[in-house]
Amino acid sequence: MTTTFPVKLAKRLVPATLLYLSLHSSNVLAGGIFIYEAGQESNGLANAGSAALAMDPSVLMSNPAGIALLPGTQISANAQVIFGDIGFSRSSNNQFDGNEGGNALQYLPGASLFISHQIDERSAIGFGMYGNFGLALDYDDDWTGRYFTQEAAVIGVSFQPTFAYRFSDDLSLGIGPRMMLGYYRTEMAIDNSLLGLVDRPDGQLEYKDTDFGMGVNLGLMYQLNPRTRLGFAYTSKVKLEFEDSPHVSDINNPIINAALNRLAVDTLELDMNVPQTATFSVAYQLDDQWTLLSSLDWQDWSEFGDIGVEVDANAADVSRTVDRQYKDTWHASVGAQYQMSKQLRWSFGVGYDSSAVDDKDRTVDNPMGEAWRFATGVNYQVEEGFDLHMAYTLVWLGDMDVEQTKARSGNSLSGSYDNAALHIVGGGATWRF
Incomplete structure (x- = not known):
């Protein structure tokens, strides 16, 4: 499992609040980022060639057909850590007090394990445990955006048995049922001030749950000619349904208490879809030393942005769907591998995500x-039969402006994330028998 789940970016992610009544908490939110990196050697390629390059059993994550090209039995064990530089800066339009929250992502460790076994000349089986979805944010408790979120995390750990078959020397197909264990947690402050006239300490809302979802990874690899291999992979969506009783504490605002008492919330249901993806990759062997790689990728974030919410109450059943205005994204990357010597191989790549x-x-x-x-x-x-690998990835997010407004009060949280970035360092070992 790569608990870098996040990547996305990961992320981050999903505060939920109870009601759409007169509470000062925000609407139910959701988000995330795919993390292509899982500690494997291809971390050093920025996802270039991911669906066409079969170097070790970690290929089953990006294209399950790839394990049909791996001889014998192979095991790849990996670890990595994500360091963040995600700090919020207030602008002159900000209307909330508090500090700027500090660095919201200090570090996040993770690990992954992949196994492949060649059954015969045509077929192979494998198994992977990894995480390539989600991330987590942790702001200071008294920061200026505390009424929107203080902590938010969504983490998905995938378990994927895989089967691949070579229909010919050129064409391989693979399938891997993807079983995902999802974890979701959100925490935020609730404003106890009475109509802005009485200043009181904040209350607190916490919500957390786990769920299990199913999907599938499909892929094919085709050897176009002795130097060129094409790869196509599809990952279906995974639906996660979180259901828990939100924990609310230290509420002494009579208006909020009255709303809670009327609703008598028992359960909050929060549904989200881990996006489906499609990837096309090319690997071209220029000569005995150089291999050139590229990838194009589509991710269905527009469906992830529609969040279904149900609040079951003693007196009534309240439901609402919030559209976060997410849109589909695309990814493009190019890279290369250089066989410097019999023992040493160097990888590098550049990628872009919309x-x-x-x-x-x-x-x-x-x-x-x-x-x-x-x-x-x-x-x-x-x-x-024994390799070691290490890789580093800089994910540069740059400057990101934020202007978020409370629906009831009309107060705005205004600022920006300047020079935001993630640093991903990973490594591991591969055994071949």
């Missing part, structure tokens, strides 16, 4: 934006 939100729709629970990836890594063959 933003799932327009600037006007960005929120502090999930400050998504367009992202550039700059990656590099090395693989070293220690001995026959």
Whole structure:
């Protein structure tokens, strides 16, 4: 599992609030980022060639057909850590007191495990445990955006048994049922001030739950000619349904208490879809040393942005759907591998991801934006059948403006994330038997 779940960016992610009544808490929110990196050697390629390059069993995550090209039995164990530089700066239009929240992403460790086994000349099986969806944010409790979010996390860990078959020397197909264990948590402050006339300490709302969802990874690889391999992979959506009783504490505003008492909330249901994706990749062997790689990718974030919410009460059943105005994204990347010697291979790549939100729709629970990836890594063959690898990726988000307004009070949280970035460092080992 790569608990970098997030990536997205990850993210971040999803505060939920109870009601759409006269509470000062925000609407139910959701978000995230795919993380292409799971500690594997291809981390150093910025996702270039991910669906066409079969180097080790981690390929089953990006294209399950790839394990049909791997001889014998192979095991890849990996670990990585994400360091963040995501800090909020207030603008002159900000109407909330409090500090700027600090660095919302300090670090997030993760791990992954992949196994493949060649059954015969045509077929292979494999298994992967990894996380490539989600991230987490943690602001200071008394920051200026505390009524929107203080902590937010959505994490998905995937378990994927895989089968691949070579129909010919050129064509391989693979399928992998994807079982995802999802975890969601959100925490935010509730404004106890009475109509802005009486200043009282904040209350608190916390919501957390886990759920299990199912999807499928499909892929094919085709050897176009001795130097060129094409790959196509599709990942279906995974639906997660979180259901829990929100925990609300320290509420001493009589208006909020009256609303809670009338509604007598028992359960809040929060549904979200991990987006489906489609990836097309090309790997071209220029010569004995150089391999050139590229990828194009589509992600269905528009459906993830429609969040279904139900609040079951003793007196009535209240439901609402909130559209976060998410839109589909695309990814493009190019990279190369250079076989420096028999033992040492160098990888590098550059990638671009479009933003799932327009600037006007960005929120502090999930400050998504367009992202550039700059990656590099090395693989070293220690001995026959045993490799070590390390990689580094810079995910550059740049400057992201935020203008978020409370529906009831009309107060605005205004500011920006300047020079936002993620640093992903990973490494691992591959054994071949």
